[in-house]
Amino acid sequence: MAGGTKPGRGGSGRTTIADVATLAGVSPSAVSKIVNGKGSFPEATRERVRRAAAQLNWTPSAAAVALRGARTRAIGMIAGRDPDLLNSDPYFTLLIAGIESELAPRDYGLLLHIVGEEPGAEERAYRRLADERRVDAVILTESRVGDGRFALLRTLGLPAVLVGTPWQPDPVPTVQAAGQEQGLTEAVDHLVALGHRRIAYVGGPEDRVHTGYRRQVFLDALRRRGLSPSHLLTSDFAGHTTGEVVTEVLGREDAPTAIVFAGDMMALAGVSAARRLGVDVPGGLSVVGHDDLPVGRMLHPRLTTVRQDLAQLGRAAALDLLGRLGEEGVDRETVVAPPRLVVRESTAPPP
Amino acid sequence: MAGGTKPGRGGSGRTTIADVATLAGVSPSAVSKIVNGKGSFPEATRERVRRAAAQLNWTPSAAAVALRGARTRAIGMIAGRDPDLLNSDPYFTLLIAGIESELAPRDYGLLLHIVGEEPGAEERAYRRLADERRVDAVILTESRVGDGRFALLRTLGLPAVLVGTPWQPDPVPTVQAAGQEQGLTEAVDHLVALGHRRIAYVGGPEDRVHTGYRRQVFLDALRRRGLSPSHLLTSDFAGHTTGEVVTEVLGREDAPTAIVFAGDMMALAGVSAARRLGVDVPGGLSVVGHDDLPVGRMLHPRLTTVRQDLAQLGRAAALDLLGRLGEEGVDRETVVAPPRLVVRESTAPPP
DNA sequence: CTGAAAGCGCTAACAA
């Protein structure tokens, strides 16, 4: 008789499934099945087991479950940005909040890795995640031109979902908003309706897929109105270089009367640069941002921007993955709302 | 003879330590010891094993290691804030970046949980982490008045380190800057030197330990100059309610000529509120923030603020924990620099 | 100095 395993041994050895089984007067496998809702047991037994588990405060050891089965109940996410860039832009935080809101209630964890932008770092991180079997799947963000991560993950056999615009059609399951182009198009229409004719665009880094995509949407919208862009510029997302770019363009003879930015932090930096030159916003220059970060609402003027529900994107990505992993009761049909223009105070008729 | 385990079996079964052992012509235990630098083996053998491991692209399974030993090589962090609050404030992102910069190179993971502010949620999350043995230790932030997490974690036997000011002396190992009061004191001195006499303070939520602490530092610094505060106000960290508070106080007869805020986002919202009232910053009102978030440098006027190196705090916390967990080659003596005033453009002599 | 053997806590076949 296995009388050696007494429950609650002074707090030294961890409580195991055997302790619960002993207390409930059943076998370990019965406990396992009942807890995981597998076999069919009389309600009385189930109740007894549940009570025993609760009493002993027992939860299956994640390590043992992972070793046995495969599921680690963890999702990986790797941010391949320099910390400094990361810090300036709440993009990730918003996304993560959305992801977590779906993972947490299902007792999934989010394993986060922040690696710099050195070439090999990101790939190594994914390899590790896969080799060490630390996560069941990963969430990819910031799709890049010529992105090699899809192929890598396929090789590694790690399920993945991409948040954003894929580099190539269908390289990996993707979660993105319906009607991507809507918000930016509305922004252009809004500016044109206000009377603007010289409209500039400041995009993000060229290696991001959405940089090219958004610029194209901008151009198309403008063309549809019979206009061509006043200037097409580039900056970093954090907005560190945006000031210089904007200062330069506002000094020109044919300075734009409105600027559309690919991100709120850039827009914010743009507003500051303009003000520094004595150009009032929106009096002397209209500004449109993108993403609708909370900070935009706290500024003066409040930022007119394209709202993208990053948290919802995060939730959708998490749900997609969860469904893909065979999690029960996951509603994967989440429709992500298209980006929409939010008109606030930073746009007005041209001077 | 164990001839059954052939390495590289078509990609089906995962590569195990046995495969490496076979390829290197040694026993599994030898591989284990060599990889972990335990026993003493001839250099030739060590080299052979290393090469075999590399060739097979083998990494120990995290689950197996965790199950066997205890170390999961993961650190937990639970953010008990409402996602919305989290989003508005890059505090966590900065901290996390710092933490990760130390964890990543040592192949430790950061398991992040974002739970709302509902009473039980946070405690449940910690319990889970402990019961499921998902992490080796946790990092605590946002010390709260009457914080019960220390006791909880002690009960759970989970090592922890707190970033910030502890609620009570020595409840848990703490990482904080030396000379906490320095930055805020400098801020007050700076304003007084500029000629300000009516200085207000806008602090954060009362349940945070540092709210009370910072306010006290502010009061002490003022008293030392023979002054008393013009107004003592409270707002949320995200700055959502800051506008109202500032608008109200600026409308008074005895409106302050300078306001010190407990956070940059609050300061930023304060500047906007002032501007909305037609009060120029710094011409009509001087403003000092706290934390030196990147956004402060991109505004006009650039924010005068108390710089706190959050990333360094994060690094220090990670190192402390790593050392505590017996990780080799960890230099725990990291001194975290005291917060210092950074004078930029949002402060000037009173009108 | 090296290898064989015994589990860590759990679950999925198999027996009873």
Add this chain to the structure above:
DNA sequence: TTGTTAGCGCTTTCAG
């Protein structure tokens, strides 16, 4: 229906 058994991949005594 329930319990017994055999590992998942690794580390760590303990023999050889």
